[in-house]
Amino acid sequence: MKVLAIGGGGREHAAVEALFRSGAEVYSVMKNANPGIISRSKKYLLCDEKDTAKVCAFAKENDIKLAFVGPEAPLEVGIVDELEKIGVKCASPTKAAARIETSKSFMRDLVNKYKIDGNLAYASFDNAKDAEEYVKNVKHEIVVKPVGLTGGKGVKVQGEHLHSFEDIMDYINEIFDNGIGGAGVILEERAIGEEFTQMVFCDGKNIRPMPLVQDHKRAYEGDKGPNTGGMGSYTDSNHLLPFVTVEERKAALKIVQDIVDAMAKEGCPYKGPMYGQFMLTVNGPKIIEINARFGDPEAMNVLTLLKSDFADICYRMATGTLTEDVEFYDQATVCKYVVPEGYGVKSVSGKEISVDVEGIEGCGSKVYFANVDQKDGKLLTGTSRSIGVVGIGSTIDEAEKNCEKALKFVKCDHMAVRHDIGTKALVQKRVDHMKELRSA
Ligand code: AMP
Ligand code: GLY
Numbered sequence: 001m002k003v004l005a006i007g008g009g010g011r012e013h014a015a016v017e018a019l020f021r022s023g024a025e026v027y028s029v030m031k032n033a034n035p036g037i038i039s040r041s042k043k044y045l046l047c048d049e050k051d052t053a054k055v056c057a058f059a060k061e062n063d064i065k066l067a068f069v070g071p072e073a074p075l076e077v078g079i080v081d082e083l084e085k086i087g088v089k090c091a092s093p094t095k096a097a098a099r100i101e102t103s104k105s106f107m108r109d110l111v112n113k114y115k116i117d118g119n120l121a122y123a124s125f126d127n128a129k130d131a132e133e134y135v136k137n138v139k140h141e142i143v144v145k146p147v148g149l150t151g152g153k154g155v156k157v158q159g160e161h162l163h164s165f166e167d168i169m170d171y172i173n174e175i176f177d178n179g180i181g182g183a184g185v186i187l188e189e190r191a192i193g194e195e196f197t198q199m200v201f202c203d204g205k206n207i208r209p210m211p212l213v214q215d216h217k218r219a220y221e222g223d224k225g226p227n228t229g230g231m232g233s234y235t236d237s238n239h240l241l242p243f244v245t246v247e248e249r250k251a252a253l254k255i256v257q258d259i260v261d262a263m264a265k266e267g268c269p270y271k272g273p274m275y276g277q278f279m280l281t282v283n284g285p286k287i288i289e290i291n292a293r294f295g296d297p298e299a300m301n302v303l304t305l306l307k308s309d310f311a312d313i314c315y316r317m318a319t320g321t322l323t324e325d326v327e328f329y330d331q332a333t334v335c336k337y338v339v340p341e342g343y344g345v346k347s348v349s350g351k352e353i354s355v356d357v358e359g360i361e362g363c364g365s366k367v368y369f370a371n372v373d374q375k376d377g378k379l380l381t382g383t384s385r386s387i388g389v390v391g392i393g394s395t396i397d398e399a400e401k402n403c404e405k406a407l408k409f410v411k412c413d414h415m416a417v418r419h420d421i422g423t424k425a426l427v428q429k430r431v432d433h434m435k436e437l438r439s440a
Contacts, residue, residue: 001311002027004059004088005041006049006079007070008034010337010370010388011296014303015070016040017368018310027062029055032382036369049074052082059088068092068314069272072149075292076102091314096268098292100259101275104147104186107290114262118255118278118287121189128169128176131185135168141190144171146181153344154181155227158190191279191286194243194434197233197298198252198276201313203322204269207257208313211239211305211328212249213298214430215277219344221420226344229385232336232421234396235301239328242396242427243434244280252278252285259290271317273299282437300368300388301333331392334399334422336407337370338387341414347383353412354379355387364399365406366390381412397424 001024005016008030019026020040028041031048038044045058050073059067067083069075069092078095099106105124112119121140124147125131135142144162146154154175162168175185196214200207215233219225236242240249256276263270275291275298294303303310307327316322340347353372360367371384387410391403400422407417420426 001025001066001315002062002064003311003314004029004064004067005037005070006030006055006067006074008032008037008049008371009070009296010368010385011294011299012070013037013368013370014300015068015294015310018303018306019068019314022309022311024311027058027064029058032371033374034369034372035374035379038374050077050079052077052079055079056082056086059083060086064088066091066315066318070293072098072101072291072293076149089315089318090272091317092272093270093292094268097263097270099268100263100270100290101292102149103183104145104289108186110262110266111259111287114258114265116255116258116262117251118285120191120286122186124184124186126184128173131172131187132169134187135165135172138187142168143188143190144168144175145186145188146175146183147186148181148183150181151229153227153229191281191288193279193281193286193437194430195277195279195288196241196244197295198249198256198278199294199298199302200253200256200274200276201317201322201326202260202270202272202274203317203320204271205260205264205320206322207253207260207274208322208326209253210302211235212241212244213295213301214241215295215298216418216421221418228344230295230297230337231339231418232334233297233301234334234399234422234427235305235332236396237330237332237394243431248280248285252276255285255287271320280434282440297335297337297388300335300390302328304333304366304390304392305329305331331394332396332399333390333392334396334403335388335390336403336417336419336421337385338389338407338410338412338415338417339385340381340383341416343385343416348414349381349383351381351412351414352378353381353386353410353415356409359409360389360406363405364392364402366392367406381414386412386415396422396427
């Protein structure tokens with residue numbers, strides 16, 4: 001089966017590997033020359049992933065009938081709608097369905113309208129004056145978010161990044177003055193707990209769960225620093241997380257299913273991977289965000305463990321026939337992203353990076369190339385995350401140790417890694433935090 005894969009990051013490399021394992025003939029479109037994706041592609045096109053005309057021409061030229069879109073930016077411009085017009089089925093949502101991610105107020109309003117569990121108090125604003133009135137009167141701590149897309153970097157939390165009324169208003173004004181996200185501001189109640197990601201495959205109606213993952217959004221060790229797209233993530237061998245119960249996971253899956261049902265009722269059925277990010281609170285899981293795609297880095301954890309045929313899953317998502325179970329290996333994974341020095345504030349980019357793939361695979365790990373560019377025989381870093389290294393093991397601890405061994409095979413003079421991700425100490429801190437909240 002021919003499959004077109006759109007996107008050039010670590011998440012897309014993991015998806016392309018999974019397609020390749022399924023025996024699919026991969027065609028790819030990406031803006032950076034990602035050597036991992038290129039090595040698995042029959043043909044590839046380097047262009048802006050939002051350039052729907054070029055992508056459609058490439059699909060037509062190569063007689064493609066099935067496509068998968070990795071990142072949110074092409075979804076937001078309606079690449080799926082354009083591909084479907086020329087007869088390409090897509091394992092990704094249309095522009096209307098992608099609003100579940102591209103508009104945070106669409107998501108909150110939908111969850112509210114259908115009385116779905118897990119919502120937080122929220123209010124959306126199209127001007128700073130009204131937002132100021134709300135901030136003056138609100139009784140709980142808040143989180144300030146641009147309504148539109150910001151690559152995971154636009155959220156500021158009261159008590160963490162914002163410490164006074166002035167801090168909050170300065171950031172709200174900054175969002176309006178600079179048009180960050182392009183669609184106003186949403187102020188949400190701050191949820192307290194531990195975060196987890198529940199992703200599912202979806203065909204418009206049916207969902208099939210993936211293992212739970214915990215991402216680490218903060219740039220620096222000890223969960224300090226600005227929010228990023230995600231510095232690394234882990235999964236456990238039982239597909240739960242050490243601080244999440246079976247019942248709590250069920251509650252999260254019910255929320256996701258209810259959202260999928262609501263979207264069908266709204267006339268914009270959702271197909272593709274759906275990403276649910278939750279805060280596990282003492283009152284159960286609360287929705288932090290819903291994304292219209294795999295998470296990145298989370299995709300690298302779960303796709304490494306995918307036992308079922310990914311090309312077949314894509315076909316089934318695209319055609320409303322996701323009726324079989326989806327299986328994953330019962331192993332743990334720890335993913336750590338090698339990022340450019342300064343990532344999260346101001347990245348030092350364009351530096352040479354070297355990756356010894358065989359060395360990495362020799363220590364129970366996998367490597368995924370991300371925002372790197374192959375130029376004149378050299379591999380150069382971009383401004384975003386460079387290389388994802390995924391350690392595999394029978395426990396999180398073993399996977400973490402394998403990941404650390406593998407990281408020695410990535411070399412760059414200007415890189416950063418959060419070495420604490422997946423360590424016994426940090427995982428225990430999460431477990432203790434949840435225990436403390438539950439007993440309070
Ligand atoms: P997002 O880009 O929406 O995933 O937000 C980035 C990070 O901000 C999340 O991973 C959370 O750590 C934090 N965050 C976002 N929304 C909330 C909320 N309502 N309550 C507490 N923390 C939040
Ligand atoms: N890892 C968070 C995201 O993909 O949005």
